[in-house]
Amino acid sequence: MTEQAIQPLRVGVVGLGFAGTTHTRAYQQVPGVEVIGLAGLEADRLAQMGEEFSIPHLYAQWEDLLARDDLDVVSVCTPNFLHAPIAIAALQGGRHVLCEKPLARTAADAEAMVEAAKAAGRVLHTAFNHRARGDVATLKGFVDAGLLGRVYYAKAYWMRRNGIPGLGSWFTSKELAGGGPLIDLGVHALDQALYLMGEPEITTVSATTYAEYGPRGRGMRRVGNPKMQTGSGYEVEDLATAYMRTADGATLLLEASWMVQGSYDDDFGVTLYGSEGGAEIDVRRYGWEDTLRVFTDQAGVPVETRPASVRGRGHQAVVEQFVDAVRSDDWSAHTGQEGLNRARIVEACYASAQKGREVSLAAE
Ligand SMILES: NC(=O)c1ccc[n+]([C@@H]2O[C@H](COP(=O)([O-])OP(=O)(O)OC[C@H]3O[C@@H](n4cnc5c(N)ncnc54)[C@H](O)[C@@H]3O)[C@@H](O)[C@H]2O)c1
Structure with a gap:
């Protein structure tokens, strides 16, 4: 000491x-x-x-x-x-x-x-x-113990319906926030996926962004603290989708939204598909019980388990x-390297969406 x-x-x-x-x-x-x-x-x-x-x-x-x-x-x-x-x-x-x-x-x-x-x-x-959640910790233990084998495909999402943090707040200014739900919520989902997958290097991203509801003043969040106002209009996306490749040949799909017309409220999760098994974390409205399912087979018979997890201690x-x-x-x-890696990926997603094509992150 x-x-x-x-x-x-x-x-x-x-x-x-x-x-x-x-x-x-x-x-x-x-x-x-x-x-x-x-x-x-x-x-x-x-x-x-x-x-x-x-x-x-x-x-x-x-x-x-x-x-x-x-x-x-x-x-x-x-x-x-x-x-x-x-x-x-x-x-x-x-x-x-x-x-x-x-x-x-x-x-x-x-x-x-x-x-x-x-x-x-x-x-x-x-x-x-959100990486400190109990279900994420449980699943991380399974992945690290080899229960899923090699994870070759992952999906991560954070989707809200009517969840724009406030029109005219810093959140909806491109200059002040850097982007919308992708940089706000998607970065949590991205972090969970990369953490669970063992920090693979993302080599390419192909992303799209949409601003269907925010610019029309729709989809505003009705609960929560008022955010610092800056008077800006709606300058960011309200939905982002991204397809990513890793250096070891895996695929990661990411979705992040503050506003879509779907079955969501304020929900996030990660799905992992591996060579020996799969797993899903599905979190509705920040719940923590019964959020994890694991899929394997025993003697050729598909088996689904629902491991118990603790809540986790967050911040x-x-x-x-x-x-x-x-x-x-x-x-x-x-030294902040993981935060930097995620910032590079998020920025590459915005660049890809703006250019309308795949963007490479690998060193040339
Ligand atoms: N990890 C999470 O779960 C989580 C949740 C919410 C927010 N966040 C992050 O936390 C950050 C803040 O978000 P928030 O929702 O608390 O925002 P907020 O708008 O509620 O609060 C921002 C605070 O920054 C202060 N501030 C602004 N300019 C300042 C200055 N010049 N000097 C001193 N203080 C100043 C404001 O006075 C305000 O108190 C963002 O980066 C957001 O992404 C993380």
């Missing part, structure tokens, strides 16, 4: 929405970690969170929080366009960074963040909390893994 491990970690959180609140709450459950500062533009919410979580130092702007000289860790829970500037400033100031997904709105921003982490010798970690697990990485002896193993 290093000297570092016994010092309290002092954390600053930027952002007061769902993400900022969730990170703050999670840090407060970890022994030896103190959230000492918070930044966000909504004055009432800032004061309320300061009181609720007993956080002494409150700022409107992230720059003022980062100007403190006593922070060890910064959590970036802001609109996507601010991920890179805040994370890079924090890393250059010697802080470790936990960044919300997507790591960045462009691959270039994500590359700059990973470079900053390497140059500073600090931890950069992306919050892929609490993410924050604890991040704190463990910060307290470990090897920060060089945590």
Whole structure:
């Protein structure tokens, strides 16, 4: 155990929405970690969170929080366009960074963040909390134990009906968010699939995007916190589909939508087809029971099992893994590479959709 491990970690959180609140709450459950500062533009919410979580130092702007000289860790829970500037400033100031997904709105921003982490010798970690689900952990154990054999085909989706986060919020601005449901929800589904498949290299993508409902002001989400408004119109897709090839010959299909007319509410899942068996995770409205099915055969007879899973700990697990990485002896193993890989894939999907053809990600 290093000297570092016994010092309290002092954390600053930027952002007061769902993400900022969730990170703050999670840090407060970890022994030896103190959230000492918070930044966000909504004055009432800032004061309320300061009181609720007993956080002494409150700022409107992230720059003022980062100007403190006593922070060890910064959590970036802001609109996507601010991920890179805040994370890079924090890393250059010697802080470790936990960044919300997507790591960045462009691959270039994500590359700059990973470079900053390497140059500073600090931890950069992306919050892929849906990978920490119990059903994903159970299935990952089966895959790693060889139960499915070689996974050669996978499908991942996150589909909402009437789930556009808010017209005129930063979510619907291409400039501020980097895209629509693909970069927002699809990146979670992509992360789950790649994690379960053992991080195969994606070599080509062929994607299409549609904006059928958003531009007509339809499909808006009716529940949830109001998102930070920016006054932009509807500039992003409301559905994205992608076909991807991996270097080892597997196929991955991805679908992400904020609005389709279908049987969905707010649902996601992953299907894996392997040389020895298959598996499906199907999650309706963030449920966690009875979500996993595994398909094999025994003596030639098809067998379907429904393994029991626990709920999983979501952001609490993410924050604890991040704190463990910060307290470990090897920060060089945590430089944000997985977040960068996903940013490159998402960007390639948007490029493919724009060009109307397949795009290669493999080094030429
Ligand atoms: N992992 C998940 O399950 C999950 C869920 C929701 C959101 N997110 C991610 O978290 C991020 C934030 O999403 P949200 O839904 O919480 O958004 P939100 O709009 O509710 O909150 C954004 C926050 O950023 C703050 N902010 C903006 N500009 C700022 C500045 N200059 N200085 C200080 N603070 C500033 C705002 O004041 C606001 O409090 C996004 O990247 C989103 O993709 C992840």
